[in-house]
Amino acid sequence: MSDTNTAASITSDLNGHDSTPADDDAQLSPAKTGAGTESDETIEAREQSDAQLIPLPPLEGGIDQERAYVAALYRRLDELREENQTQLNRVRSTGAVGTMQNISERDAFASMYEDRLAQLNAVDDRLVFGRLDLENGDARYIGRIGLTSSDRQRLLLDWRAPESGVFYQATAFDRQGVRRRRHLLLKRRAVQGLEDEVLDTSVLEEGTENHGDGALLAALKARRTGQMGDIVATIQAEQDRIIRADRSGILVVQGGPGTGKTAVALHRAAYLLYAHRERLKSAGVLIVGPSSTFLSYIERVLPSLGETGVVMSSLADLYPGIRGMEETDPLAAEIKGRLDWTEIIADAVAHRRRTIPEPREVRVEGVKVTVTPKMVRRGIERAKATGKPYNEARSTFVKVMIKEIAEKLERLLQKRSQGNEADRSYLEEDVRHSRDVRVLLNLCWMPRTPQALLEDLFSKPQYLAEVAPQLSPEERAALQREPGAAFTIADVPLLDEAAELLGDLDEHAERQEARRQAAREKDLENARKAVENASPALEEMGIEGFLDAEAVANLNSETGPRLTAAERAGVDRSWTYGHIVVDEAQELSPMQWHMLMRRCPLKSFTVVGDIAQGSSASAAQSWAQALGPFIDDRLRIEELTVNYRTPRNMVELAERVAEANGLQITSLRTVREGEHEPVIEKHNDAGSLVSAAVTSVGAEQQRLGEGLVAVIAPQKLVEPVREALVAQYGKRVGAGAGSMAQDVVAMTADEAKGLEFDGVVLVEPAALLEEARGRVGSLYVAMTRSTQSLRVLHSRPLPAGFAAEA
């Protein structure tokens, strides 16, 4: 073990780069504490320094030595937190005085300290989890962030640093220079155990035991809390390769249930934010999931990895200001998912622009002027030639028309007054204010919002028939609805398409945009100066790279409230992200993909899903089919094949049912055998299933001790089951997006997508299959949600594949 591995005055470096020590570290050196009476502060400082001088435990070191070392890391973490808090207080106390630039600087610093404090707080739980002993005698500790010593030696490696890769990838066959991999099992800050994997057997002779996969198994057996946790300590080699894969292009991660796709996707987002911080911090990362329940299930993973500021959105929420309701008719959902809508909506927009069939008189200040179809056509052509979206081009049309009508009016007046000149600008004003002219212009080119356009399309059969000849009369009928009906999830991409083609409704949009651009330039210039001025101080504190002009400009935007890139992205439909992660991606319709592609023109995507689990009306049959229309050669597909969630006995049953019902699946390896065999209960009376579900929840909770139990039932039984559960369990029954925080939940198979529970009570599989129009994906999803136990209740005959257990 080299001397440089001494934990002397450690400096945190969240970016994983070498950092310059803070001046304060010097005060902690025993050499500087001096003789004489020691104040409390000095004693504390000396204790900290002593702790930091503990050498790295040797290879054969035991748990006590590891504890001492980990304690030293935590003391440093606390110090850094204090330092940041002090700096933050100091910056805040300067108040909003001085020039714009001073205020910019102050705010930029304050926000940087806040970010950093949030990150230091976030990594407190299990800060360090691994140690690698290398063949060359060096040791590396791996943790949630990087920590370096005052002489710039890295003492704790960020798990995302390139050198940490071997922690996840080294095997006995391919040691990659590793002698031993040690897992430090922490509960919050306390080291509770060690798990060693010895890759170099000569070390075994030195008396160390090989504990294999203990850390992984412990993680997998743990009770579910209703919130997904990170897997940073036990990422498996096949997962690690995906997490660290190149950012460019579309990476598809295909994997059966429980193979860690969601976990991998989120860790990949954290990795990309680390490896491409500058670019991704300003452009942002978008994570798209199937529902708000799912998003609240995964929302803690990235913060626990020290990453905040990604935008999470369900497909229902991707159009700002609208929350799409469920699309209850599968036929309507399927039709609205088709790419045909790019054409239909373009035609619908064009259709709102029309000439007049014959000349038409308009009155301007009592004078009649004839407007001809030719004049209107000319106006339309000139406006179209600007290439601007519909609403924005309309202002050109209006300008051209007013000018032409005013010219005609001028000629008329000249004739009447035998040559007397009229002032053209007054005439144009008169034309603009003429009611007849306004009516005519609106008739020819009506300003339109995306919402109004869609509402017209679905409530006026004639309009839809004219612009959507590619749909059959039955298909068009399936789309009919009352004006004012709520928008659905399947409408969201159509609204987005319409918004793109219609553009901004505001006639002054152009001027506003120009003003916004000018203000942005000014903000950027201020920000550049602020960052330049701040650079020496940042360098000294080892936090370069945390701040870039773009980020500061966003914080100091004069044009609106101070929002981070993520916050601004979340409310701006036209925002383009640096990377997009899509979970449960097999369900997306072509129109939903079309909408997402627009949000990342670079096409840098991580797409995770399982074709076999598809259940939506537009679910893809293959990744090539789903993504083919949007890419050239950029599709990379990786496959995950180990189920970490569900024990072997349940996976076998689920796979048998899936295959017996014609679903093509890749058989998965499992990590655990399963302590509880699946139970199948036959009930003679369908009416007794609701009360049987309540009883089963009790039975499962008893069997498991404690934990999260879900009843997954056909749509029409979910509400009765929930009511009966509430009668029995009261507030313990969860509802809505936060439902997973409770310990009893009831939901449909579709709602259960992506989630997991300690125990599952599955009600009437035959009805679940029917509800999904015979597609077995939903049933397969439902049968693979449990980590411990599965109980199936039925009154109707079971679908094929259950038989062996019946």
Ligand SMILES: Nc1ncnc2c1ncn2[C@@H]1O[C@H](COP(=O)(O)OP(=O)(O)OP(=O)(O)O)[C@@H](O)[C@H]1O
């Ligand atoms: N390397 C790992 N270490 C510890 N736990 C893991 C690991 N990989 C996956 N898991 C756990 O396995 C469970 C399933 O993972 P995840 O939900 O990411 O799978 P999935 O492939 O998205 O599943 P599904 O398609 O069924 O929704 C989670 O509890 C996750 O934390």
